[in-house]
Amino acid sequence: MTQLEQARKGTITPFMRAVANSEGLEAEQVRAGVEDGSIVIPANVNHENLQPCGIGKGLRTKVNANIGTSSDFGDVNTELAKLRAAEGAKADTVMDLSTGGDIRSIRRSIAAATSLPLGTVPIYQAGIEAINRWGAIVAMPVDHLFSVIQEHAEDGVDFITVHCGITRKAVDRLKQSPRLTDVVSRGGAFTIAWMLHNGQENPLYEHFDRLLEIALRYDVTLSLGDGLRPGSLADASDRAQIEELLTIGELVDHSRAAGVQVMVEGPGHMPLDQIAANVQLEKIVCRGAPFYVLGPLVTDIGAGYDHISAAIGGAIASASGADYLCYVTPSEHLALPDAEDVREGVTATRLAAHAGDIVKGVRGALDWDRAMSLARKKLDWKEQVRLSLDPEKSSRVRGQHQTSGSGCSMCGQYCAMELVANYIGTTPGRC
Amino acid sequence: MTQLEQARKGTITPFMRAVANSEGLEAEQVRAGVEDGSIVIPANVNHENLQPCGIGKGLRTKVNANIGTSSDFGDVNTELAKLRAAEGAKADTVMDLSTGGDIRSIRRSIAAATSLPLGTVPIYQAGIEAINRWGAIVAMPVDHLFSVIQEHAEDGVDFITVHCGITRKAVDRLKQSPRLTDVVSRGGAFTIAWMLHNGQENPLYEHFDRLLEIALRYDVTLSLGDGLRPGSLADASDRAQIEELLTIGELVDHSRAAGVQVMVEGPGHMPLDQIAANVQLEKIVCRGAPFYVLGPLVTDIGAGYDHISAAIGGAIASASGADYLCYVTPSEHLALPDAEDVREGVTATRLAAHAGDIVKGVRGALDWDRAMSLARKKLDWKEQVRLSLDPEKSSRVRGQHQTSGSGCSMCGQYCAMELVANYIGTTPGRC
Numbered sequence: 001m002t003q004l005e006q007a008r009k010g011t012i013t014p015f016m017r018a019v020a021n022s023e024g025l026e027a028e029q030v031r032a033g034v035e036d037g038s039i040v041i042p043a044n045v046n047h048e049n050l051q052p053c054g055i056g057k058g059l060r061t062k063v064n065a066n067i068g069t070s071s072d073f074g075d076v077n078t079e080l081a082k083l084r085a086a087e088g089a090k091a092d093t094v095m096d097l098s099t100g101g102d103i104r105s106i107r108r109s110i111a112a113a114t115s116l117p118l119g120t121v122p123i124y125q126a127g128i129e130a131i132n133r134w135g136a137i138v139a140m141p142v143d144h145l146f147s148v149i150q151e152h153a154e155d156g157v158d159f160i161t162v163h164c165g166i167t168r169k170a171v172d173r174l175k176q177s178p179r180l181t182d183v184v185s186r187g188g189a190f191t192i193a194w195m196l197h198n199g200q201e202n203p204l205y206e207h208f209d210r211l212l213e214i215a216l217r218y219d220v221t222l223s224l225g226d227g228l229r230p231g232s233l234a235d236a237s238d239r240a241q242i243e244e245l246l247t248i249g250e251l252v253d254h255s256r257a258a259g260v261q262v263m264v265e266g267p268g269h270m271p272l273d274q275i276a277a278n279v280q281l282e283k284i285v286c287r288g289a290p291f292y293v294l295g296p297l298v299t300d301i302g303a304g305y306d307h308i309s310a311a312i313g314g315a316i317a318s319a320s321g322a323d324y325l326c327y328v329t330p331s332e333h334l335a336l337p338d339a340e341d342v343r344e345g346v347t348a349t350r351l352a353a354h355a356g357d358i359v360k361g362v363r364g365a366l367d368w369d370r371a372m373s374l375a376r377k378k379l380d381w382k383e384q385v386r387l388s389l390d391p392e393k394s395s396r397v398r399g400q401h402q403t404s405g406s407g408c409s410m411c412g413q414y415c416a417m418e419l420v421a422n423y424i425g426t427t428p429g430r431c
Numbered sequence: 432m433t434q435l436e437q438a439r440k441g442t443i444t445p446f447m448r449a450v451a452n453s454e455g456l457e458a459e460q461v462r463a464g465v466e467d468g469s470i471v472i473p474a475n476v477n478h479e480n481l482q483p484c485g486i487g488k489g490l491r492t493k494v495n496a497n498i499g500t501s502s503d504f505g506d507v508n509t510e511l512a513k514l515r516a517a518e519g520a521k522a523d524t525v526m527d528l529s530t531g532g533d534i535r536s537i538r539r540s541i542a543a544a545t546s547l548p549l550g551t552v553p554i555y556q557a558g559i560e561a562i563n564r565w566g567a568i569v570a571m572p573v574d575h576l577f578s579v580i581q582e583h584a585e586d587g588v589d590f591i592t593v594h595c596g597i598t599r600k601a602v603d604r605l606k607q608s609p610r611l612t613d614v615v616s617r618g619g620a621f622t623i624a625w626m627l628h629n630g631q632e633n634p635l636y637e638h639f640d641r642l643l644e645i646a647l648r649y650d651v652t653l654s655l656g657d658g659l660r661p662g663s664l665a666d667a668s669d670r671a672q673i674e675e676l677l678t679i680g681e682l683v684d685h686s687r688a689a690g691v692q693v694m695v696e697g698p699g700h701m702p703l704d705q706i707a708a709n710v711q712l713e714k715i716v717c718r719g720a721p722f723y724v725l726g727p728l729v730t731d732i733g734a735g736y737d738h739i740s741a742a743i744g745g746a747i748a749s750a751s752g753a754d755y756l757c758y759v760t761p762s763e764h765l766a767l768p769d770a771e772d773v774r775e776g777v778t779a780t781r782l783a784a785h786a787g788d789i790v791k792g793v794r795g796a797l798d799w800d801r802a803m804s805l806a807r808k809k810l811d812w813k814e815q816v817r818l819s820l821d822p823e824k825s826s827r828v829r830g831q832h833q834t835s836g837s838g839c840s841m842c843g844q845y846c847a848m849e850l851v852a853n854y855i856g857t858t859p860g861r862c
Contacts, residue, residue: 071845072834137850186847189847197854231807232803271789301782301803303815305820307739335828337841351730358729409767413502414559417612419617423627
C-alpha cells in the first residue's frame with residue numbers, strides 16, 4: 001500500500017511519524033495531510049535505508065539538488081562527489097538527471113550512496129536509448145518508455161518527473177500563440193518532438209493509467225512536470241503554460257483516485273510579480289497538491305548568478321505557498337555544474353526556502369533567526385557560526401580578517417552593538 | 432544653485448540632460464522629477480569630473496557599493512582596489528565609510544580616483560575624532576560635528592547620510608518597546624549614545640537648519656539615515672522604526688522648502704512580506720522622496736550569504752518602488768569586505784535591481800531580457816556572454832566544461848532549444 005492508501009485507512013506509518021518528528025508536528029497532522037494530498041512522502045517500497053522527507057502544506061520548504069551526467073561528462077565518480085556536496089550542504093532530496101555514460105548503473109550507484117529521497121526523469125533514458133537503438137528519440141516505442149519507467153521504479157526511485165500534461169491541445173495552443181523561447185524543458189522537448197513526428201498524443205497522457213499502475217505498485221510519487229514552462233520572462237504565464245497546468249490539475253485528481261501520491265512542477269522564468277499568482281493558481285487548479293518550482297528565475301540575464309536569480313524567485317514562491325524548491329546553480333544556462341556549484345546552489349536555495357518559511361509561519365522557522373540575532377547581540381561568535389546557514393563558510397569569512405575588537409573587522413572598535421550595550425544598557429552586553 | 436532650485440526655475444541643467452540621456456528619457460521628465468523631489472541628482476558643486484547619476488521615480492534602480500577602512504584595516508590602497516572592483520562590477524555610486532587610518536586623506540584619495548557620485552557618513556569621522564581629542568564619542572562638541580560636515584561638503588562629497596530622525600521621542604519609543612537587537616546602525620548608535628550621555632536632543636535634528644545651510648551651499652544631497660532600522664526580523668516595522676520615519680518625512684518637507692535635495696534611507700532586516708508595505712509607507716510619509724534601502728535582508732541567519740539575502744529583499748523592494756539599493760556583501764555580519772566581496776555584492780545587487788526594474792516597467796529593462804533570450808534560442812554564445820550581467824564570469828563558467836554540442840555541457844547533445852528548432856520549426860535554429 002502507498003503512503004496515501006495507508007493514510008486513507010487511518011494508519012500512521014513509520015515514515016509519517018519520522019516526518020512529523022523532524023518537523024516538530026503531530027504525526028496525525030502529517031497523516032491527514034497525506035490523506036488529503038497536501039503532503040507527499042516520496043518513498044519507493046524498494047528504496048532501502050530511505051530517510052523519509054515530507055513535502056507539502058505546513059512543512060518546512062524542501063530543497064532539491066539536481067545532479068547527473070551529460071553526454072559530455074559521463075563519469076560516475078564526479079556525480080558521487082556532487083551527491084556528497086549536496087548532502088553536505090543539506091539538500092533534502094536529489095534528482096539524478098543523467099543523460100551520459102551508463103545511465104542505469106549511475107542511477108544505481110547514486111541510489112546506493114544516499115539515504116535522501118531520489119528522483120529521476122525517465123524519459124531522458126528512454127529517449128537516449130531510442131537514439132542508440134532506433135536512431136532517434138522520435139522512434140521511441142511507447143512500450144520502451146514504460147519499460148524504462150518500470151525499471152526506475154524497480155530500482156527504488158522515490159519520485160519521477162513525468163510530463164503528462166503536454167497534450168495535443170497544449171501543443172496547438174503553443175503554436176497558435178508563439179513564444180520567444182518555445183520549449184526549454186528537455187523532457188518537454190523530447191515529448192513534443194515525439195508527438196509531432198508521430199502525429200500521436202503524448203503517451204504519458206494517453207496511457208496515464210499504465211503509469212498509475214507502476215506508481216501504485218512501488219509507491220513512486222508522480223511529479224507532474226511542466227514541459228511547457230516559460231524559458232524567458234516574455235513567455236511567463238502564457239496560454240500554453242496554463243493549458244498544461246489545467247490538464248495537470250485533472251491528472252492530480254486521477255492520481256489521487258488511484259491511491260498514487262502526486263505533486264506538481266512549476267516554472268521557470270517569470271517576472272517576480274507573477275510568482276504569487278502562479279502559486280495560487282496551482283493550489284486551486286491542482287487542489288492543494290504540493291508545488292515544486294524550478295527557481296523561478298526573475299530575470300533572463302543572470303547567467304553566472306542564476307542561483308541568486310532563483311533564490312529571489314524561490315523565496316517569493318515559498319512565501320506564497322510553494323512547498324519544494326529545485327535549486328539552480330551558478331552554472332545554469334552555461335555548463336554542467338561541478339561540486340562547488342552544487343554547494344552554492346543548495347545553500348542559496350536553502351536561504352530562499354527559509355525566508356519563505358518565516359512568512360508562511362512554518363514551525364520553528366523564526367526561532368532560528370531569533371536565536372541568531374540574540375547571539376549577534378551578545379557578540380557570541382561561536383554561536384553565530386553554529387547557527388549560520390553554512391558554518392564552515394561563516395567561520396572562514398570571519399577568520400579572513402582579524403579584529404582587535406570583540407565585534408568584527410567591519411566595525412572594529414565602533415560596533416553599534418557594543419556602543420548601545422554600554423549606553424542604553426538594555427542588552428546583556430558582550431559575552 | 433542646487434539642481435532642485437534650478438529645476439524649480441524651469442532650467443534643464445547639463446546634469447539633468449546627462450541623466451535623461453543615460454536613461455533614455457526626455458530631459459524635461461528628469462527636470463520635473465527633480466522639481467517635485469521624486470528624483471535626486473547628487474552632485475556637489477565641488478565634485479570635479481562627476482558623472483551624474485539620477486536616483487528616483489521612473490529611473491533605473493541604482494546600486495551603491497560601500498567601501499572604506501575600519502579601525503582594524505586602515506590601508507588606502509586596499510580601499511582603492513575595492514573602488515576599482517565596484518566600478519568594474521558597474522556600481523552606480525560608492526560610499527566611503529572609512530573609520531580607520533587618516534579618514535580625510537582616504538576620502539580625498541577615493542574622491543580623486545572616481546567619477547561616480549560619492550557618499551559619506553560624516554558622524555563616523557566626527558565621533559572618532561571626538562574619541563581622539565576628547566576621549567569619547569559622547570564628548571563630541573556639536574560644533575565639531577558641523578565642522579566635519581562642512582569639511583565633507585568642501586571635499587566634494589555628493590550625498591551624506593545624516594541620522595536626523597533619531598529624536599528624544601524616538602529613543603523613548605525605543606525604550607518603551609524593547610527590541611531584540613536595539614540599534615544596529617553605527618551612526619545611530621553614535622547619535623543615541625551622545626544624546627543619552629548628554630541628556631540633549633539629537634544635534635542634527637535640533638540644528639537641522641544649520642545642516643540645510645551647508646547642503647544648500649554645496650548642493651550636497653541629504654540621505655536621511657534610518658538609525659533605528661531593524662537589525663533583526665523580530666524588530667522589523669516596529670514603533671521606533673516608524674516613529675523615526677515620520678520625523679524623516681517632516682524633514683523631507685523642510686529640506687525641499689530650503690531647496691536641498693533629499694532622499695530617505697530604509698531597512699534593514701525584515702520578513703519579505705513586510706517589504707512592500709515599508710516601501711509604500713515611505714513613499715506616502717516622505718511624499719515621494721527617493722527610497723534608498725539597505726538590503727532588506729530577509730533572514731538573520733544568512734551570514735556568508737547575506738548578499739543573496741539582500742538580493743531577495745532588494746528585488747522585492749525595487750519591484751515595490753524602492754529607487755536605490757545599497758549592496759550587501761558575503762562578508763556582512765562577519766568581516767570587512769575585500770575586493771572580491773565587493774564584486775560579488777555589486778553584481779548580486781544589480782541582478783536584484785534589474786529584477787525589480789522589470790516589474791516597475793523601467794524603460795528598456797525587459798528589452799535586455801528579451802535580447803538575452805533571443806540569443807539563447809539562437810545558441811549564440813558570444814551574444815549571451817555579452818548580454819549577461821557579468822560577461823567575464825559567464826565566459827569563464829561556460830569555458831570550464833567543453834561540450835561537443837552546440838548548446839552547453841549541461842544538456843550536451845540533448846538541448847531542448849535544438850530539439851524544438853528541429854521539430855517544431857518556429858525557431859531560427861542554431862546560429
